[in-house]
Amino acid sequence: MQIDIQKEIPLAPLTTLGVGGPAARFYRCQNEWEVLILSEFARKEALPLFVLGGGSNLLVSDEGFPGLVLQMAITGVEREGDVLRVGAGVVWDDFVQQTVDAGLQGIECLAGIPGTVGGTPVQNVGAYGQEVSETIVSVRCFDTVTGQYVDLSNEACGFAYRTSRFNTTDRGRYIVTRVDFRLRAGGAPCLKYADLRKHFEGKPQPSLAEVAEAVRVIRRGKGMVVDAGDPNSRSAGSFFRNPIVPKEILLKVSEAAGIGVDAVPHWPAGEGMIKLPAAWLLEQAGFVRGYAMGRAGISSRHTLAVINRGEATAADIIALREQIIATVRLKFGIELEQEPVNVA
Known part of the structure; x- marks a missing residue:
């Protein structure tokens, strides 16, 4: 051949x-x-x-x-009981739709996310109250070091918030060719996220398919569904991770923002640590929706989406990234981390 x-x-x-x-x-x-x-x-x-x-x-x-x-471009979905073996080249949102149509619960809140199945374990894709690590049984990969195929268990993947061994300790070593998911037949949809609860407030219990579609509607409203007709979707998704910092940082953040500690949005993130919303930090630092810097800018619908405003170069995107990171660092003493992978 x-x-x-x-x-x-x-x-x-x-x-x-x-x-x-x-x-x-x-x-x-x-x-x-x-x-x-x-x-x-x-x-x-x-x-x-x-x-x-x-x-x-x-x-x-x-x-x-x-x-x-x-x-x-490896495709195919095979089901064995509650386990689905999915080729890494399968379009992620197509797979989500297939699962909700089959009444399988577990990834309905991850609808509308662009990309393919193989990329989901790499950054432990998550949104609206769910993460793929909650349903992944194993990841089949080609190990470029040994020249052999291996099947890594969920535990062996080293999943954490938006990370895994694939994009940290073993970056570049493994090529994902298949991901196996265990989903729940007949399970109730996940409605942890406030936007989703609000969407269905006062309505009967929604189906999995209705939740998936609601997520797409919410994401589309934020310009986070790829659409050639929407310039806000010309992005790499959320550009910065929500920083996880020591709880003591809260006081400095509140003083810098000129508000009380209790008014700073944050969530527990392990012993002595908290998670801060990167979008809030950007807004407080002056990088609001619709902010423009030449051919690069911030989505008019979603603060965390850095966009190509038209004929932007990577250098344009990087210049905006550096300005944002430096300004947030100066104002809050927090170092933002880029989420998209650099390819050079």
Whole structure:
């Protein structure tokens, strides 16, 4: 079987942010054999390797990527009882819809999130009261160090808030080819999130499909559903993680904001730690919805979404990122962390 590796393929059109240069080499992998062969090719040619899914959580440099980009296109969903084995190239929102149509509870609040299944365990995707780590049984990966396929259990994935071993200690080592989920047949939908409770207030208990659609409506209202007709959706999703800081920081934050400690929005995050909403910090620092800095800006619907306002470059996005980080650091003493992956 001939492997036709393409050269100098533009990456910007393959991302939701729409910025960045080309991949020196590019290939769409449709099965595990191709993943193995292409990984071996990259190793022999001493080429950096990057795996691309739906392009929804990426910031590609203007120079592009000097190595081999593998776009994951392994599809298929197989069900064994309450476990679903899902190819890494399956579109995430399509899979969510399939589960709610089948009456399977567990990921209904993760509807409308762009990208593919393979990317969800990497950053432990979560929204509206759910995280994928709550339902993942195991993740099948190609280990580029050993050259073997492995099945990593939920515990072995090292899941934490928006992280896993795949984007921390073992970044770049594993190529996800399949994710196995355990969902609950007939389970009641998750209505932990305030926006969802408000949406269904005074109405009968909603179905899983109704909750999934409500989440899409809420996300669309924030410009967080990919839509060619909505310039606010030309983003990489939430650009900054909600910082987790020592509880003592609350006093400094309240003084800097000129409000009482109790007025600072925060949540418990383990012993002696709290989580602060990054969106609130940005707003307090002057980066409000609709803020513009040249061709980059902030969504007019969602404070955390840094957007490409039209023909922006990665340098434009980075300049805005640096201004935001520096201003929040100066005002609150808190270091914001970027959520999208840098590709360079």
